[in-house]
Amino acid sequence: MITVIGESLVDIISDPRRPREVQAHPGGSPLNVAVGVARLGLAANLVTHFAEDRYGLMIEEHLLANGVTVIRGGNAPTSTATATLGTDGAATYVFDIGWDLTGATLPALAAVEASSHVHTGSIAAVLGPGDQSVLGLLAAAGERATVSYDPNFRPAISPEVNAVREQAERFVAASDIVKASDEDLAWLYPHRTPEETLEAWLDLGPSLAALTRGAAGPVLLSRQGRVELPAEPVTVADTVGAGDSFMAALIAGLGQLEALGAAGRQRLRALRPEQLSALAAYANRAAAVTCSRPGADPPHTAELAPLAAAVTQRPSL
Numbered sequence: 001m002i003t004v005i006g007e008s009l010v011d012i013i014s015d016p017r018r019p020r021e022v023q024a025h026p027g028g029s030p031l032n033v034a035v036g037v038a039r040l041g042l043a044a045n046l047v048t049h050f051a052e053d054r055y056g057l058m059i060e061e062h063l064l065a066n067g068v069t070v071i072r073g074g075n076a077p078t079s080t081a082t083a084t085l086g087t088d089g090a091a092t093y094v095f096d097i098g099w100d101l102t103g104a105t106l107p108a109l110a111a112v113e114a115s116s117h118v119h120t121g122s123i124a125a126v127l128g129p130g131d132q133s134v135l136g137l138l139a140a141a142g143e144r145a146t147v148s149y150d151p152n153f154r155p156a157i158s159p160e161v162n163a164v165r166e167q168a169e170r171f172v173a174a175s176d177i178v179k180a181s182d183e184d185l186a187w188l189y190p191h192r193t194p195e196e197t198l199e200a201w202l203d204l205g206p207s208l209a210a211l212t213r214g215a216a217g218p219v220l221l222s223r224q225g226r227v228e229l230p231a232e233p234v235t236v237a238d239t240v241g242a243g244d245s246f247m248a249a250l251i252a253g254l255g256q257l258e259a260l261g262a263a264g265r266q267r268l269r270a271l272r273p274e275q276l277s278a279l280a281a282y283a284n285r286a287a288a289v290t291c292s293r294p295g296a297d298p299p300h301t302a303e304l305a306p307l308a309a310a311v312t313q314r315p316s317l
Contacts, residue, residue, distance in 0.1 A: 002116070005046075005048075006125075007097065007127075009055075009095075011027035011080075011281070013240070025296065029123075031063070035066045035296075036245050038067045039298055040252035045070075046071065047137070052054070053078050054078075054314070071104055073104025095156060099131070101125060102170060108137055138174045153188065172204050175206050177210075177251075178210070179211075179243075182213075207265075207317045209222070209267060210283070219280075220279065234289075234292045237294045240295060245298040247289075249282050
């Protein structure tokens, strides 16, 4: 069981290349990750908030259609993000968002305690009052579950970089796996390179750090080594949800490597270079599939070849 904690919202997408085709799609980084891991064959919960309004019903229908179990709290209206696409397909956002887990504490706690892995990030990790609830849930995961964190920063929502940096480092220290984009880290730590930041984050406790760099491809870092891959060539429809698909595939790939949960934590710490390479390629492919079609539309299992058997085998003792 994978439990994802974080915001659900509706992306309202405006593309200047097709000005008459404004579209609305369920979104939010944690929602996209929950759908992504479910499509890749893992049982998924999403601890989130949306209201019983038009957009909330759209979100609920999307989650249930993808096999995600919903644990819903809060009282505010459903959040929205208006995304305007540039000529390269990249999106800029304007948000109308709230984050609150009132009423969901007990079922969320039960889900976390029953999970082998817990993921969070994005707005859920910085926006009150829900951010403190998220930290509490990660603490409740304890040693039973591995934890992953993707900051996916939104400066328009949390512009105080010093406060966001302190909060991000709290979540990093609580995590086994961290993933961030080069844009995230350039904003948060402008005085050093993104890889220098990931190396510093590994010193805070995680076993694996992933860096996404758009067209330049991903980098994976661990205490056992470093892997860098070029981005897969693809005709880009847009980049909405590509980083979330990468994160979901990273979790699913680690599941194939039996490197999640209390029983997998030691294997996570000891991933071999060939395993890191296979993991990076798997997540890289997932992001490329998502870029090839409009909106946050992560791949299904059949669209990604599984990690090679030779890589998933445990080394002989």
